[in-house]
Amino acid sequence: MKARVHVMLKNGVLDPQGEAVRHALGALGFAGVEGVRQGKVIELDLADGTTEATVKEMCEKLLANTVIESYTVELS
Amino acid sequence: MKAAVLQFPGSNCDRDMAVALEKSGFDVTVVWHKDASLPKVDLVAVPGGFSFGDYLRCGAIAAQSPVCQGLVDHVHAGGYALGVCNGFQVLTETRLLPGALMRNAGLKFVCRTVGLTVETTDSAFTSGYTKGQIVNIPVAHHDGNYYCDDETLAALRDQDRIAFTYTENVNGARENIAGVLSENRRVLGMMPHPERAIDANHGGTDGQALFRSMLDQLVSA
Numbered sequence: 001m002k003a004r005v006h007v008m009l010k011n012g013v014l015d016p017q018g019e020a021v022r023h024a025l026g027a028l029g030f031a032g033v034e035g036v037r038q039g040k041v042i043e044l045d046l047a048d049g050t051t052e053a054t055v056k057e058m059c060e061k062l063l064a065n066t067v068i069e070s071y072t073v074e075l076s
Numbered sequence: 077m078k079a080a081v082l083q084f085p086g087s088n089c090d091r092d093m094a095v096a097l098e099k100s101g102f103d104v105t106v107v108w109h110k111d112a113s114l115p116k117v118d119l120v121a122v123p124g125g126f127s128f129g130d131y132l133r134c135g136a137i138a139a140q141s142p143v144c145q146g147l148v149d150h151v152h153a154g155g156y157a158l159g160v161c162n163g164f165q166v167l168t169e170t171r172l173l174p175g176a177l178m179r180n181a182g183l184k185f186v187c188r189t190v191g192l193t194v195e196t197t198d199s200a201f202t203s204g205y206t207k208g209q210i211v212n213i214p215v216a217h218h219d220g221n222y223y224c225d226d227e228t229l230a231a232l233r234d235q236d237r238i239a240f241t242y243t244e245n246v247n248g249a250r251e252n253i254a255g256v257l258s259e260n261r262r263v264l265g266m267m268p269h270p271e272r273a274i275d276a277n278h279g280g281t282d283g284q285a286l287f288r289s290m291l292d293q294l295v296s297a
Contacts (some may be wrong), residue, residue: 016180
């Protein structure tokens, strides 16, 4: 089984990299890009039976820094 | 007085830190990250560098290494710890210090000597300075943009735990915070490198007072 973890900066935390991407899109002539937030996707190959709770524990302990980041878990 | 300097793959200020501590009179042991137990020491120093290539987040992997469990135990037992640059990032990742260090707001690596204001002298690390004194210490980082939420910021202010602030906006850090203390004031994390400011031939000696005052306080403690 696989898990896909999305890690994003929390709302309200300024994302300087996202801002730089927004400016670059503007410079390329794409009008109307009002905001860009950049995060990361982490794909995990897991032994069958691994629970969502375990993946969340991985997020809390290592994959995300919950001081500044939020995460979502998708199992498939 | 005994000090341990932690060493991770990718640490690059470990030797500078050891030299700074030795010159100030500490008996220094360098400890490899795989060692689960620390020798009995008065101070643990977490040096600068790029531990584990800054993979995932700066300091995140190092914070999970066996030696960091020893560091956490040392601090919980009331021991002193100093984290500089990547060491500060490791201390926030272990949650021994509040907040997090984010990518510099200007997105550039900043490598130059900056002015710092000493915000409190109420700690073993800062008692050798005077409150409001401006010292010149080098910074060299890409992720030094200190962030914490409003509640944490208020607590840091109320408890006089902001050790140093930049005299200018260096990296976008909240309130220009350059270094913070733990609640028991025995853990200091800071982005600037005091260990690079201990020799006039290397550009300045404003970092000396930090190491000397630590030694003085530890001897008298």
